[in-house]
Amino acid sequence: MKNKLSRRSFLQNSLKAGLAVAASNTVLTAWANTPTNKKWEPDYTQQKLPYAFNALEPIIDAATMEIHYTKHAAAYAKNFNEAFKEEYKGAALPNFIELMPQINNYSAKFRNNGGGHYNHELFWKTLQPATENNLPSQKLMQAIEKHFGSFENFKTNITKQAMQRFGSGWAWLIIKKDAKELTVTSTPNQDNPLMPYAEVQGYPLLGIDVWEHAYYLKYQNKRADYIENWFKVINWNFVEDRFVNAI
Numbered sequence: 001m002k003n004k005l006s007r008r009s010f011l012q013n014s015l016k017a018g019l020a021v022a023a024s025n026t027v028l029t030a031w032a033n034t035p036t037n038k039k040w041e042p043d044y045t046q047q048k049l050p051y052a053f054n055a056l057e058p059i060i061d062a063a064t065m066e067i068h069y070t071k072h073a074a075a076y077a078k079n080f081n082e083a084f085k086e087e088y089k090g091a092a093l094p095n096f097i098e099l100m101p102q103i104n105n106y107s108a109k110f111r112n113n114g115g116g117h118y119n120h121e122l123f124w125k126t127l128q129p130a131t132e133n134n135l136p137s138q139k140l141m142q143a144i145e146k147h148f149g150s151f152e153n154f155k156t157n158i159t160k161q162a163m164q165r166f167g168s169g170w171a172w173l174i175i176k177k178d179a180k181e182l183t184v185t186s187t188p189n190q191d192n193p194l195m196p197y198a199e200v201q202g203y204p205l206l207g208i209d210v211w212e213h214a215y216y217l218k219y220q221n222k223r224a225d226y227i228e229n230w231f232k233v234i235n236w237n238f239v240e241d242r243f244v245n246a247i
């Protein structure tokens with residue numbers, strides 16, 4: 001409850017709802033695989049970008065970053081907060097991990113912008129300025145090698161997911177729901193693997209935005225080049241933290 005809307009909603013709802021505890025329990029039992037010791041999940045409001053717009057040059061150009069963050073992502077955050085205010089009737093404020101599996105109870109505006117906000121907040125955090133030999137560290141690397149055979153195989157598989165996603169969407173590295181194993185998948189539009197609609201459900205560790213707005217200014221139609229270059233700017237320490245706290 002860090003933002004104003006959250007506090008206000010919570011207070012209003014608490015005052016009018018005598019069954020606050022029962023209602024919040026329904027929310028909290030949404031998904032048994034909810035990470036219990038997580039360090040970071042998106043807040044409802046758009047957070048400050050953790051680096052400058054030009055920090056990911058030349059992989060992701062400053063103009064793309066600025067438009068992507070200040071226009072596209074900002075709109076998802078704003079519209080999600082609007083939809084949440086209109087539609088959410090629960091007594092306690094759920095976090096995203098609790099809310100996403102139940103997103104089918106809400107409108108298309110709620111789903112599209114809730115997903116859009118969550119996905120982008122995660123996306124910014126998983127990026128950092130390009131480094132040589134950018135690879136996951138030991139624990140995550142071992143898990144990737146175990147589940148995919150090799151890092152190269154993982155790279156091929158997630159690239160395939162990102163290339164085969166027709167139109168707009170995301171490709172993901174996730175911990176599969178109820179399996180505690182890594183896999184890759186993709187989702188259309190602004191859906192994500194936490195949602196009940198996802199072909200493969202799970203906890204997202206890393207995602208790549210393959211909407212044209214994420215790459216078109218620099219890469220035009222060359223989605224493959226954008227994906228190949230994206231591997232150079234992945235913040236593997238952040239992804240590993242997510243992994244370690246979720247297993």
Ligand code: MN
Nearest residue numbers: 072209211214
């Ligand atoms: Mn985007």
